[in-house]
Amino acid sequence: MEGCYERQIALNECKKCFIQRDYSNGLRVRFSNEFPLELEGKIEPEVWTSFxxxxxxxxxxxxxxxxxxxVESSLGFITCNLSRLCVPSVWNRVLKESETFIEERNRAVFIPNNLFIRDPATKGLRVIEVSILDEFVPQPQPTQESSCVTPMLTPRN
Known part of the structure; x- marks a missing residue:
């Protein structure tokens, strides 16, 4: 365990790669399993495709x-969705299961390869956000002008 250390990285400063949702089969939640070029050399394509x-x-x-x-939908209809207070829906169970799965894969596979996968539920199941932990977005250079001065708007004639 010697040589192990914990480092903190701000994810908003890391380069990002987005995996789009695949709408080729309709509105079902499905993400494209094509291997992104940004991950080339960081992880094996088979590992990514399997994930x-x-x-x-x-x-x-x-x-x-x-x-x-x-049965779940019928019970929800009959009870005006009060049954949802007692029994979580299939979707809620799957979202929790997926969150746990992604956390586990992050710890076991992705973080050791300098990648971090964000749960797609945080983005409304539209994209999977992949943060590349060892590549950072360049910070904008401060301009020479004072940032306190706002340009004056002039009315049109």
């Missing part, structure tokens, strides 16, 4: 119409 496929499978299970989902 995305596992995540897509979890969302597919939540989207599937099953006997349990029909």
């Amino acid at each position: 995305i496929d596992d995540l897509n499978l979890r969302y597919h299970k939540a989207d599937s119409v099953t006997f349990a989902s029909v």
